[in-house]
Every structure is written in structure tokens, then in C-alpha cells.
């Protein structure tokens with residue numbers, strides 16, 4: 336303590352000790368900051384292909400200023416230094432063991448596979464196995480979306496091309512539709528998933544059968560989510576807030592143990608709706624949560640309606656899905672609730688980290704500064720008034 340310089344010292348700026356930490360520790364800190372798994376948003380529009388006379392969905396990024404996808408955080412972080420770059424690589428790349436071609440055994444040869452966002456204009460890395468990709472559907476030039484389901488191609492003016500679709504989304508294992516997709520009524524030709532005139536879809540406002548047709552084009556589909564947005568009722572918003580608070584009283588370890596889904600975007604998290612965490616025992620019986628659970632049950636039923644499920648005299652109703660039955664049976668369907676972004680959870684930490692990393696390396700990192708702007712939040716106060724946890728990581732002497 337004798338060598339502490341008390342005279343004329345600037346108030347502590349940044350974290351000068353950080354770069355002296357062993358690379359392993361730096362790596363761990365960067366990895367914590369990445370907050371996996373992420374949610375990414377993509378815009379889907381109909382694209383007609385003259386050569387095949389078929390259509391599929393072309394995918395586009397949400398414009399940068401409005402995009403709250405997790406992938407928008409990764410490249411700025413990777414650009415901080417080599418250790419951060421390697422942390423981002425490890426968080427997104429997967430080691431795949433190449434099978435021995437002839438004997439079907441693992442050859443022991445490993446290969447790094449890096450998944451990218453599913454559109455051509457950007458090459459950002461994502462983790463296709465763990466991250467969630469949420470589709471937002473947009474009509475352009477009044478074009479209808481057409482029918483997705485294999486049974487209804489005959490009434491499509493031109494048919495949906497699931498092969499072209501699969502090629503774009505083959506890296507994705509977890510898919511969500513935002514509730515925007517469920518707004519127009521399924522008998523309305525503004526709907527993305529228009530109904531061919533089924534008598535009843537329970538609480539669905541889109542046709543679950545058409546949604547199955549869309550989901551069937553994801554060759555590696557494992558999990559399907561529907562995002563519950565609060566409607567205008569004040570009570571519902573309050574309930575969702577209470578739900579998020581309850582959710583985050585569980586530690587990350589407990590949430591992992593119970594396999595509760597949490598996906599992190601740039602401005603908020605999306606958490607799984609689970610009845611055991613509900614605000615009150617009655618809450619899950621309220622209209623909206625109950626509706627969504629029932630809707631997913633119906634979607635699942637729909638997806639299993641193939642030859643194996645139907646009696647011999649009804650085989651003509653069977654659908655030839657592309658996804659093997661075993662894969663469809665193993666699909667997980669969940670409801671997600673967006674938080675309001677104010678939980679004392681990772682959001683605050685991550686924002687703090689972004690500011691902090693700028694100071695550590697004494698450079699203004701473009702992406703990091705934009706991050707604060709995108710989130711429309713002020714930068715955090717200077718170090719000193721900031722979180723004790725990060726200070727300790729920066730090498731503060733242990734107490735006692």
C-alpha cells in the first residue's frame with residue numbers, strides 16, 4: 336500500500352489493469368459479456384423465381400438503427416482485441432467431427448463450422464444451433480404470400496419452393512414467429528398464413544396448417560417459439576412485468592437446470608413462459624397465456640398429421656412432410672415473453688461492459704458507441720460510481 340500515489344493522480348480512468356490479466360481471465364470476461372444464446376430478427380418477403388416458376392421467402396436484416404438482434408453486438412465486441420475476437424469465435428463456431436466415409440465411424444477429423452445470418456447482404460456470425468431466429472413477414476407490392484402447406488400447392492398460382500427455402504435456413508435449429516405474423520385474420524388475404532377455409536382454428540388468427548408448411552422447410556428444425564406481446568390492457572403488461580421479475584429471481588444455473596429458454600437481444604431478453612413461474616396459480620388460466628399454449632398444442636397436432644397418425648380409410652388426408660416423423664415428434668414448442676429490458680439482469684451488465692471496453696482499450700469503438708445509441712440509453716456513469724463486480728474483475732484488492 337506504500338506505493339499508492341495520492342498526489343496529482345487523475346481519477347481512475349478505464350481499467351488499466353485489465354490488459355495485464357492473463358488471457359484466460361480476459362477470455363472468460365469477454366465470454367460472459369456475449370450473453371449467449373441470442374435472438375436475431377429477420378424480415379421475410381415473397382420472392383418469385385422466374386427460372387423455376389416457384390416462390391420462396393427472401394430474407395433481409397432489420398435496418399441497423401431499428402435492429403435489436405444479438406448479432407449486432409458480436410462484431411463490435413470481436414473488434415475490441417484478439418482475445419475478444421477469439422471469444423466471439425468460440426461462441427459461434429462449432430466443432431464438427433467428420434464421419435469416416437466408408438465405415439460410418441468418426442474419422443477423428445474435426446472441422447470448425449461457422450454459421451452466418453441467413454441473408455446474403457451481411458456475413459455476421461451466429462450460433463445456428465443455440466440462437467433463436469425470429470421471422471417477421473412483410474408484404475411488398477401487394478403480393479400475396481401464397482400457400483406453404485404441401486397439400487395446398489395445387490391451388491397456389493405458382494408453388495412454394497421448400498428446397499430453395501431450406502437452402503437458406505438449413506443452419507437454423509430454433510425458429511420463432513413474432514405475434515405480428517398472427518395479427519391479420521387467416522381468412523383475410525392480408526394474412527401471411529392464409530387459410531384455405533378450414534372451419535375452425537381455435538384461437539389461431541393464422542392458419543396453423545400453413546405455418547406447418549413453412550416450418551417444414553427448415554431441415555434442422557428443433558424448437559418452435561411464438562412470442563407473446565402484451566396487448567393494450569394495463570393489467571396484462573403489469574402481469575408480464577411481474578412474470579419477468581419472478582423469472583430472473585432464478586439464478587442462471589437454475590434456469591439452465593430446468594431448461595428454461597432465455598434468449599438475449601440487444602435491448603431486452605426473451606424468456607420462456609412457464610406455468611411454474613406464473614404470477615399466481617390462476618394466471619396461466621387467463622385468456623392470452625392459455626390461448627397461446629392451446630395454439631401450440633394445435634400446431635403440434637397439425638404437424639403430426641401424417642400417414643402414421645391416420646386410420647386406413649383416411650389416408651388421403653395424410654400429409655407428406657419433408658421432416659422425418661421422428662424429428663417432428665421431437666420438436667419443442669414454447670411461448671416466449673419479452674422482458675421490458677429493465678431487469679437487473681444481463682442487460683445492465685452488458686451495457687456497462689460496452690462502455691467499459693471502450694475505456695479499457697483507450698479507443699472509441701464505433702460499434703460500441705452505436706450500441707448505446709441503438710438502445711436509446713445514456714452511457715453508464717464513469718468508472719467509480721459503477722458496478723462493484725466489474726471493479727473486482729479489474730484487479731481491486733480483496734477485502735478483509
Ligand SMILES: [Zn+2]
Nearest residue numbers: 530531533542
Ligand atoms: Zn386453415
